[in-house]
Amino acid sequence: MPACHGESLGLEGYRALDRMREALTAALTGGISPSSLALAWFDWSLHLASAPGKRLELADKAVRKAARFAAHVAAAALHPDTPPCIEPLPGDHRFRAEAWRKPPFSLWAQAFLLQQQWWHNVTHEVPGVSPHHEAVVSFAVRQLLDIFSPSNFPLLNPEVLDKTVATAGANFLEGFSNFLEDVTRQATGQPPAGAEAFQPGRDVAVTPGKVIYRNHLIELIQYAPATETVLAEPVLIVPAWIMKYYILDLSPQNSLVRYLVGQGHTVFCISWRNPDASDRDLSMDDYRRMGVMAALDAIGAIVPGRKVHAVGYCLGGTLLSIAAAAMAHAGDGRLASMTLLAAQTDFTEPGELALFIDHSQMHFLESMMWNRGYLSADQMSGAFQLLRSIDLIWSRHVREYLMGERTPMFDIMAWNADSTRMPYRMHAEYLQRLYIDNELASGRFMIEGRPAALQNIRVPMFVVGTERDHVAPWRSVYKVHQLCDTDITFVLASGGHNVGIVSEPGRAGRHFRTGFKRASDLYLSPDEWLAAATVKEGSWWTEWAAWLAGQSTPERVPPPAMGAPRKGYPPLADAPGTYVFQR
Numbered sequence: 001m002p003a004c005h006g007e008s009l010g011l012e013g014y015r016a017l018d019r020m021r022e023a024l025t026a027a028l029t030g031g032i033s034p035s036s037l038a039l040a041w042f043d044w045s046l047h048l049a050s051a052p053g054k055r056l057e058l059a060d061k062a063v064r065k066a067a068r069f070a071a072h073v074a075a076a077a078l079h080p081d082t083p084p085c086i087e088p089l090p091g092d093h094r095f096r097a098e099a100w101r102k103p104p105f106s107l108w109a110q111a112f113l114l115q116q117q118w119w120h121n122v123t124h125e126v127p128g129v130s131p132h133h134e135a136v137v138s139f140a141v142r143q144l145l146d147i148f149s150p151s152n153f154p155l156l157n158p159e160v161l162d163k164t165v166a167t168a169g170a171n172f173l174e175g176f177s178n179f180l181e182d183v184t185r186q187a188t189g190q191p192p193a194g195a196e197a198f199q200p201g202r203d204v205a206v207t208p209g210k211v212i213y214r215n216h217l218i219e220l221i222q223y224a225p226a227t228e229t230v231l232a233e234p235v236l237i238v239p240a241w242i243m244k245y246y247i248l249d250l251s252p253q254n255s256l257v258r259y260l261v262g263q264g265h266t267v268f269c270i271s272w273r274n275p276d277a278s279d280r281d282l283s284m285d286d287y288r289r290m291g292v293m294a295a296l297d298a299i300g301a302i303v304p305g306r307k308v309h310a311v312g313y314c315l316g317g318t319l320l321s322i323a324a325a326a327m328a329h330a331g332d333g334r335l336a337s338m339t340l341l342a343a344q345t346d347f348t349e350p351g352e353l354a355l356f357i358d359h360s361q362m363h364f365l366e367s368m369m370w371n372r373g374y375l376s377a378d379q380m381s382g383a384f385q386l387l388r389s390i391d392l393i394w395s396r397h398v399r400e401y402l403m404g405e406r407t408p409m410f411d412i413m414a415w416n417a418d419s420t421r422m423p424y425r426m427h428a429e430y431l432q433r434l435y436i437d438n439e440l441a442s443g444r445f446m447i448e449g450r451p452a453a454l455q456n457i458r459v460p461m462f463v464v465g466t467e468r469d470h471v472a473p474w475r476s477v478y479k480v481h482q483l484c485d486t487d488i489t490f491v492l493a494s495g496g497h498n499v500g501i502v503s504e505p506g507r508a509g510r511h512f513r514t515g516f517k518r519a520s521d522l523y524l525s526p527d528e529w530l531a532a533a534t535v536k537e538g539s540w541w542t543e544w545a546a547w548l549a550g551q552s553t554p555e556r557v558p559p560p561a562m563g564a565p566r567k568g569y570p571p572l573a574d575a576p577g578t579y580v581f582q583r
Contacts, residue, residue: 022367032356033364040136047128054126061121065114072110076103086113091468092390094151094398099158108150116145132358139355146389151398160402167404174404182400189583191417194409200418200576204411205246207258209575211271212563213298217282217290219271219577220298223257225559227264232553233336234266234303234560236295240315241272241287241426244418244580247498248313250411254504256541263545266303266560270295270316272420274582277373280424284319284433285447287426292323296334301567303560307336309548313501314472315430317343321454322440326447328456337551339462339544341501342472345454346441346479347434352470357435365431369424376421388470412498441483454483462547464491464540466500475526481517488517489547492533493540505539512540 025034048054072085080102088095095109123138150156154164154172163171181193198204209223237257239245248269249257260267270291275282292310299308312320317340324338344350350357369375399405407413439445443453461484465474474492481488492513493500503510513533517524524532536543563571 019367019370022364023371026364026368031365031368033361036358036360036364037136037140039360040133040140043133044123044126044129044137048122048126051127058118058122062118065118069111069114073107076106084110086110086117088113094149094390094395097159099162102158105150105156105158108156112145112148112150116142119145132354136355139352143389146394149394152394154402157398157402160398163403171402171404175401178400178404178406191414192409193406195414195417197409198411198414200244200246200580201574204251204415205249205576205580206252207249207255207261207575209267210562210571211573211575211577212302212569212571213294214572214577214579215290215294217273217286218294219273219572219579220295221269221271221575221577222302222562223261223267223269223575224562225266226258226261227559229556230264230266230559231549232555232557233306233309233551234268234299235260235309235311235548236292236299237267237269238292238295238310238312238316238320239270239272240313240317241291241319242315242420242422244415244420245269245271246576246580247412247415247502249576250415250502254411254502254507256502256504259504259541260545263549264556265309265548268295268299271577271579273579274420275374275423276421280369280373282423282426284322284426284429287319288323288326288447292320298569300334301564301569308334309337309339309551310335311339311341312343313341314343314497317341318345318434318440321345321457322445322447322452324457324459325440325445325452325454326450328458329447329450329453335459337460337462337548338457339464339548340477340480341464342466342469342477342497343463344472344476344479345483346476347438348441349473349476349479350435351473351476354435357431359436362428362431362436366424366428369422369427372424374421374423375427412502416498441479454480455485457484458486460487460489460551462489462491462544464493464501464544466493466495466497468496469500471497478526478529481523485519487519490515490517490529490533491540491543492530503539503541505542507539510539511535511537512543514540514543 068085072082075082084101084106095113099105100109119141120138123141124134126134129137154160160171178193184190185192207223209221211219212222213220237245237248239248249255252258257267257269272291273279296308310320310324312318320338321340321343324335327333327335365375396407399407433439433445437444440452440454443451443455445452461480463477463480465472465477467474469477478490481490493503494509494511495501495503513530513535515524515529515533563569565571
């Protein structure tokens with residue numbers, strides 16, 4: 001026994017050495033595994049080297065693009081208003097200014113876009129390369145190309161040149177000042193400039209309410225009624241633990257919580273604790289038990305005898321799905337309906353985040369979290385910024401450092417900077433069991449020895465995806481149709497992962513598509529659904545409010561008391577509570 005025990009300690013010591021080395025490497029790479037990149041690069045380069053047909057094709061395309069560009073240069077020399085020979089990709093606004101349409105700036109833009117298109121061909125459809133490695137190499141090459149975009153250089157960017165002439169160079173002084181301020185704030189752990197104008201409880205998260213329950217992991221907020229009578233069934237909101245809850249209670253004019261209260265709902269919302277190193281061993285099941293289930297217990301004490309409309313946003317929706325599936329297996333009938341907002345239940349097509357999730361990257365992340373006991377915001381932010389590097393990195397570089405203009409801070413931007421951490425064990429389980437092993441969709445996710453099978457959920461569901469979501473692509477969200485044998489109303493809203501959900505009535509330019517599938521109806525593919533869906537202008541919130549009312553008891557009732565002191569749920573503090581201020 002002593003020898004075996006010593007051997008175990010020795011093996012763990014070797015593992016710890018590897019983890020320490022990886023944690024140190026992560027500090028230099030921004031949390032991206034060099035091994036994962038190297039594997040992708042070797043896969044792509046070896047297969048390209050052994051594919052003479054693909055190389056000849058690339059040479060042919062290079063010649064064609066060179067000839068195309070030469071013809072454009074010749075035409076532009078005679079007619080400066082010659083139409084471009086290639087347009088930027090949708091969503092690429094770097095060259096949208098009119099000045100980019102005139103030589104010589106148009107020529108630099110056209111040369112760059114043709115080069116970008118050729119490299120797309122280089123990194124795609126190489127015979128034998130695994131799809132994941134192809135995506136990683138294409139992504140890495142795109143990041144490198146974006147560095148050399150002519151829009152990033154003052155002498156090649158007509159907008160920067162015009163600004164320099166107009167301000168006699170003062171834009172560079174302002175830009176340098178902005179740069180110094182940003183570096184100082186980042187080094188000292190301060191939020192971005194302007195974020196101080198959006199303080200929870202003062203400017204955002206101001207819907208009146210009380211914290212009526214607190215444990216080590218959550219504060220449960222009950223919001224004060226805004227109507228004389230309310231719908232009988234309360235609403236429980238489960239936000240993602242990766243974010244502060246008040247994305248759903250931002251400014252008064254775009255607060256989803258305030259909207260629900262105004263519609264006559266009794267609303268409860270979970271505010272997650274911001275974990276630290278002492279929480280490293282919190283598991284996914286702890287989040288289910290101490291989060292969703294503890295909240296349902298509290299609501300049952302405050303509003304006894306009533307079922308609950310449960311709402312989950314992003315990862316909170318995934319957690320809610322797991323809890324609901326476990327409840328269904330156990331015969332727990334406390335849910336009246338489920339609403340999933342930009343939440344995935346099947347992770348076979350998780351979007352661009354999959355670029356940072358494979359076995360090599362997973363082991364690297366585990367070592368980073370093992371070192372600190374959690375995954376910090378700075379370790380996550382790099383990956384999210386790279387996914388939208390044109391908007392979040394390079395366009396900001398041009399606007400704030402070359403043009404000398406500050407982007408006005410607004411509530412969602414300030415909220416996005418108010419980041420959270422994730423405990424080591426929980427996040428490792430989440431990535432391994434859901435992203436890599438896809439246990440939930442395959443019915444292999446076990447809760448207390450029993451499968452949390454989504455097929456067992458029978459309550460009606462309202463599911464929202466967003467058109468430009470890079471975190472939870474709507475086609476991935478749509479897969480819930482294949483997993484749940486219940487009535488599903490699916491909505492596809494305009495916007496992205498956050499703006500598509502925070503889409504209050506009255507905002508211009510909003511639309512959504514909606515379709516309904518009974519449990520007995522035939523399954524439609526995402527494209528078939530898209531073709532058949534009804535298009536409506538405005539906010540999907542109104543559609544959801546009508547749906548919630550339809551799932552509720554028709555008779556309205558007096559609002560419940562705030563908390564239930566005699567049952568152990570006294571009001572503890574005013575909303576937004578204390579956990580939201582943890583840094």
